[in-house]
Amino acid sequence: MSLFRSLVFTSVLVGLIVGTVVTLAQFLGTTPLILAAEVYETGETAVSPGPGAAHDHDAGIAHDHDAAATEAHDHHSADAWAPADGIERTAYTLAANILTAIGFALVLNGLMQISGRHSDWRSGLIWGLCGFVVVMLAPGFGLHPELPGTPAAPLFERQVWWVGTALSTAAGLALLFFQRKPWAAALAIVLIAFPHVIGAPVPAEGEQALAPEAMSHRFVVIATLTSLLFWALLGSLSGHLRRRFEA
DSSP: OHHHHHHHHHHHHHHHHHHHHHHHHHHHTHHHHHHHHHHHHHOOOOOOOOTTOOOOOOIIIIITBTBTSOOHHHHTOTTSOOOOTTHHHHHHHHHHHHHHHHHHHHHHHHHHHHHTOOOOHHHHHHHHHHHHIIIIIHHHTTSOOOOTTOOOOOHHHHHHHHHHHHHHHHHHHHHHHHOOSHHHHHHHHHHHHHHHHHOOOOOOTTOOOSSOHHHHHHHHHHHHHHHHHHHHHHHHHHHHHHHHHHO
């Protein structure tokens, strides 16, 4: 029970720190782009974003979420509820980022415990970077983060491809790290490449993005860097705190 409590406490503490830091990074990086893209999508006059007008369109955190692909056209439909700009939007974004970080921290710390290897910030950073590859980088080759108003394939098809890509990449990395044999390396390459050989679902022909291409490209870059920050902090802090508790 003591081990379980330490894992939960570590994950919650890490989630609070990482979720807060990433929310600030989104506010400075992706939020202005999202608000500008919403103007193109709705056709409304641009307004200056107030403090904390962050929007949970990153994967990856989370999306990260969404991590892998933002549901822009679904989130911004006329009849869909959305938090008001300002404090309310910031609060929902912060809560979502913290809960996402706690969830991923629980998974990461659980895997680190199962591996039975020594924990410190360096080993935690490696675990975090692997999480970034699995959740953001690999799926991002086919389904990159999207601004509001960006054409997209049906949601279910994207979800299936994203989950399959993440699982296949995770299995491939596990083989590379824990089975240092030629057959394992060959199988790992096949697993990692297989989803990309199939290809990610694509939107219907003829649909065009509403935001300028330069803005979309900048959003992809910043969202990817934000996700890298998320996973690097998540892993290194988890490894560091686990070492402290073990000591």
